[in-house]
Amino acid sequence: MLVSAKEMLNKARDGHYAVGQFNINNLEWTKSILQTAEELKAPVILGVSEGAGKYMCGFDTVVGMVNGMLKGLNITVPVALHLDHGTFEGAKACINAGFSSIMFDGSHYPIEENLKLTTALVNTCDILGISLEAEVGAIGGEEDGVVGMGECADPKECKMIADLGVTMLAAGIGNIHGKYPENWPGLRFDVLENIKATVGDMPLVLHGGTGIPEDMIKKAISLGVAKINVNTECQLSFSAATRKYIEEGKDLVGKGFDPRKVLAPGCEAIKATVREKMEIFGCIGKA
Numbered sequence: 001m002l003v004s005a006k007e008m009l010n011k012a013r014d015g016h017y018a019v020g021q022f023n024i025n026n027l028e029w030t031k032s033i034l035q036t037a038e039e040l041k042a043p044v045i046l047g048v049s050e051g052a053g054k055y056m057c058g059f060d061t062v063v064g065m066v067n068g069m070l071k072g073l074n075i076t077v078p079v080a081l082h083l084d085h086g087t088f089e090g091a092k093a094c095i096n097a098g099f100s101s102i103m104f105d106g107s108h109y110p111i112e113e114n115l116k117l118t119t120a121l122v123n124t125c126d127i128l129g130i131s132l133e134a135e136v137g138a139i140g141g142e143e144d145g146v147v148g149m150g151e152c153a154d155p156k157e158c159k160m161i162a163d164l165g166v167t168m169l170a171a172g173i174g175n176i177h178g179k180y181p182e183n184w185p186g187l188r189f190d191v192l193e194n195i196k197a198t199v200g201d202m203p204l205v206l207h208g209g210t211g212i213p214e215d216m217i218k219k220a221i222s223l224g225v226a227k228i229n230v231n232t233e234c235q236l237s238f239s240a241a242t243r244k245y246i247e248e249g250k251d252l253v254g255k256g257f258d259p260r261k262v263l264a265p266g267c268e269a270i271k272a273t274v275r276e277k278m279e280i281f282g283c284i285g286k287a
């Protein structure tokens with residue numbers, strides 16, 4: 001059964017580790033992440049963007065697939081199904097479809113509007129036992145085509161959103177979605193410390209987890225980050241392994257063209273990436 005992310009994140013915050021959010025795109029992605037989490041006895045959050053939800057034929061299909069897999073693969077670790085960077089409409093649609101966790105990203109609205117819309121979802125999510133992630137200020141990088149250099153959130157605005165009673169808070173600390181540029185100056189730990197001091201117990205979320213050096217990830221966790229989002233890195237390892245299979249001509253040997261064989265190296269690559277991230281996040285054995 002899907003669970004809210006609240007308990008797993010509070011435990012992570014108290015235990016000084018982070019839970020990974022890994023975004024899914026299809027059946028293979030979901031299966032690979034769930035199998036790795038189960039094998040490593042780690043709690044896990046499956047992230048679904050609105051685009052990926054549409055690609056998978058809608059949120060109902062996603063919920064049906066994930067629930068079916070929890071049963072079919074005998075998954076015993078806590079799993080949350082989470083909307084990533086949701087719009088207000090998308091959040092409502094995922095709540096109706098049976099997601100156990102929602103991110104409403106109101107960061108591009110003026111703070112008053114972000115507060116108003118987040119408030120509306122706090123009440124609904126509370127009643128239904130769904131965890132809610134809110135975002136303050138823009139996180140840099142490519143998010144709907146807008147490129148930035150790692151923007152930072154205002155701790156005062158973070159406090160205003162946190163006080164609404166959301167479960168977890170995403171706030172820019174110089175992190176970027178996608179691949180980091182060579183001249184990226186690194187995470188702003190001074191900003192993270194200020195935010196943490198202002199919001200208190202609230203588990204913090206670090207987006208753009210692909211390519212942040214391990215020591216910076218660990219320092220961010222020590223300063224209150226309890227959830228780290230990984231998306232691009234699984235895409236890179238999946239496509240590299242798939243390309244290798246095709247370039248080596250393995251699809252031309254015997255029944256190598258069988259889609260289950262073509263997709264197998266990519267799945268193994270996703271599993272290796274998820275394992276590597278879970279080792280760094282410290283969440284192995286915490287289920």
Ligand SMILES: [Zn+2]
Pocket residue numbers: 085177207208229
């Ligand atoms: Zn993000």
